[in-house]
Amino acid sequence: MSASTPATLRHDWSLAEVRALFLQPFNDLLFQAQTVHRTHFDANRVQVSTLLSIKTGACPEDCKYCPQSGHYNSGLEKEKLMEVHKVLEEAVRAKAIGSTRFCMGAAWKHPSAKDMPYILQMVKGVKAMGLETCMTIGRLDWDQAKALAQAGLDYYNHNLDTSPQFYGSIITTRTYSERLQTLAYVRDAGMKICSGGILGMGESLDDRANLLIQLANLPEHPESVPINMLVKVAGTPLGNAKDTDPFDFIRMLAVTRILMQQSHVRLSAGREAMNEQMQALAFFAGANSIFYGDKLLTTTNPQINQDIQLFARLGILPEEREEHPDEVHQAAIEQALVEQKSSALFYSAVI
Numbered sequence: 001m002s003a004s005t006p007a008t009l010r011h012d013w014s015l016a017e018v019r020a021l022f023l024q025p026f027n028d029l030l031f032q033a034q035t036v037h038r039t040h041f042d043a044n045r046v047q048v049s050t051l052l053s054i055k056t057g058a059c060p061e062d063c064k065y066c067p068q069s070g071h072y073n074s075g076l077e078k079e080k081l082m083e084v085h086k087v088l089e090e091a092v093r094a095k096a097i098g099s100t101r102f103c104m105g106a107a108w109k110h111p112s113a114k115d116m117p118y119i120l121q122m123v124k125g126v127k128a129m130g131l132e133t134c135m136t137i138g139r140l141d142w143d144q145a146k147a148l149a150q151a152g153l154d155y156y157n158h159n160l161d162t163s164p165q166f167y168g169s170i171i172t173t174r175t176y177s178e179r180l181q182t183l184a185y186v187r188d189a190g191m192k193i194c195s196g197g198i199l200g201m202g203e204s205l206d207d208r209a210n211l212l213i214q215l216a217n218l219p220e221h222p223e224s225v226p227i228n229m230l231v232k233v234a235g236t237p238l239g240n241a242k243d244t245d246p247f248d249f250i251r252m253l254a255v256t257r258i259l260m261q262q263s264h265v266r267l268s269a270g271r272e273a274m275n276e277q278m279q280a281l282a283f284f285a286g287a288n289s290i291f292y293g294d295k296l297l298t299t300t301n302p303q304i305n306q307d308i309q310l311f312a313r314l315g316i317l318p319e320e321r322e323e324h325p326d327e328v329h330q331a332a333i334e335q336a337l338v339e340q341k342s343s344a345l346f347y348s349a350v351i
């Protein structure tokens with residue numbers, strides 16, 4: 001079977017096959033990825049999510065890339081769990097700037113019994129606004145997964161980060177099998193899975209391939225696959241890691257698209273450091289989801305303006321929600337994009 005056979009989703013990828021995808025000439029790989037992408041998606045739509053940190057820092061895990069780990073001194077200001085009403089206020093702002101999904105992240109090993117009622121209130125409140133809901137709050141047990149699903153949580157993010165073989169070089173406080181168990185609970189509880197990994201931590205090409213094989217060979221593909229470029233933060237063990245070749249990052253996106261053909265591939269952390277040409281190439285390789293940033297931003301924030309300008313220059317529109325698209329809201333976003341396109345700001349954005 002050809003790797004790009006459109007309508008067939010595979011769950012039996014071998015290392016040799018995935019390695020061969022990575023190693024083919026760049027243009028061949030991108031053409032294949034774009035062909036697959038167009039079979040399943042509107043190539044000119046990108047899903048937009050907003051991420052809010054609802055509890056920051058002092059995490060007991062030792063992920064070597066993470067400034068939120070309590071094991072390293074990155075100078076990050078710690079914040080305790082946000083109050084529910086403040087989270088809901090931020091969700092209102094996220095919707096106003098065009099996000100269709102609101103992701104809430106807490107730097108925990110796992111949520112505690114004491115915190116769960118607040119977490120469930122946040123999910124219910126955000127859901128009631130008509131936004132898709134997503135959380136990333138650490139390892140879940142079965143009861144917590146069920147409670148989150150019942151509260152209306154659409155997506156749960158729990159990244160595998162890297163291959164099983166390389167994982168122990170990056171994290172020692174949580175096992176790979178614990179991560180897979182959390183993903184299984186999320187799936188069994190009826191939620192959608194968001195799970196991906198990070199490039200630039202010193203992993204080999206085979207590690208990248210093996211990460212994708214883990215995800216693609218799950219009984220069902222994750223609906224969302226974030227591919228992150230390491231953000232090097234001083235004070236973390238990976239603060240001085242070697243740069244990743246931008247073309248290797250694009251290759252990773254393209255292979256992800258080919259393996260998980262109906263999943264949203266998310267261009268995630270590290271996007272701020274990518275120039276517009278690289279982001280455009282990422283969309284061409286099949287990335288079709290972005291965060292506006294790692295904090296909720298206002299409409300006057302330059303980051304958001306830059307994103308809107310780039311979308312306009314590339315003719316990309318934000319994707320509608322899968323269920324119950326809010327047509328009025330969608331029309332407002334599209335109108336804003338048209339206005340941006342014709343404004344002086346748009347033309348002065350060319351660097």
Ligand code: SF4
Binds near residue numbers: 060109
């Ligand atoms: S579990 Fe999450 S927040 Fe905690 S150190 Fe790892 S990546 Fe950071």
